[in-house]
Amino acid sequence: MHSADAAAGTARQPSKRRVPVSQPGMGDPHQLFDDTSSAQSRGYGAQRAAGGLGYPAAAASPQATFLDDPMSNVAMAYGSSLAAHGKELVDKNINRFIPVTKLKYYFAVDTMYVGRKLGLLFFPYLHQDWEVQYQQDTPVAPRFDINAPDLYIPAMAFITYVLVAGLALGTQDRFSPDILGLQASSALAWLTLEVVAILLSLYLVTVNTDLTTIDLVAFLGYKYVGMIGGVLMGLLFGKIGYYLVLGWCCVSIFVFMIRTLRLKILAEAAAEGVPVRGARNQLRMYLTMAVAAAQPLLMYWLTFHLVR
């Protein structure tokens, strides 16, 4: 997908907004997280010194008796060297199985981003500019651009959904601990099925898109937020509250998905609002609508049995 991007890069450049490099507050453009190590170590050092002064006598005696035996010295040294070796092995090979560096991008969020993104998920109607900003060909970290997808909100929302489902079932005396695992497994299975179905349709329609799998998981995970809202309202106000809030969240997620996916799946011209004729573009439009329409259906399917 990136080679196709490079080939089409010159034609697509005017539409990608380049953030000027000298932007205040962004620091090193490739640094995802703020460096707080020096401040932290100073703070902790002071704390530890103050704590240490209070407990010298208590710490000295049990430590002295434990380390007197030379065998335990050797055992401790051997054990710690084994642990260090194992840790080194894992660190070297972890990147082969889980793309850790790519995942870190999706978790580079801060409180303001989360707040604004949640607001956008519940009310996407006034937001004008949906394009992700780029900086030197890499997308900007989520904390600097509200349109960028992140994995923090979907992950937290998924866990909250499982807990809220347990709560809802508990109020109806239908709770047992394995139900939590069943709900989590069910939601994950639907998510996997959605991702596979969408990837398959994107392959069949031969769309040249820079929508990665993790991006797709992030976008599909945003519906859990609406589901949590619906179930909580259903717990507080009964079926009427559940249907009202779920209906509102369904429409919002529908609009959100259409506006976000339009930029990723449709051709450049169509994304800017100019209707482009042609069977290929029509097919892409249908695909976007189908993906967006599947969200409210799944939101209802995964929550209706929780609210009585």
Add this chain to the structure above:
Amino acid sequence: MTFTLYSLLQASLLCLNATALLHEERYLKNIGWGTDQGIGGFGEKPGIKSQLMNLIRSVRTVVRMPLIIVKSIAIVLLLLFG
């Protein structure tokens, strides 16, 4: 009754098996889905049908060997544990 990850695994195994079973000569050629029947021009983008045919052929090639192993394991486990 609920749709769990395990049932998704079972369903995907069955679907992959079904796709890998579609025999090129005996079946696909007869319904016009053989891989030497649908190649379009070089310049234009491949249509859905040719993408599908390519997909079936690739699945058949890639999945055949591991599928035998996975199916044997599944048979043994299902015989033992029901």
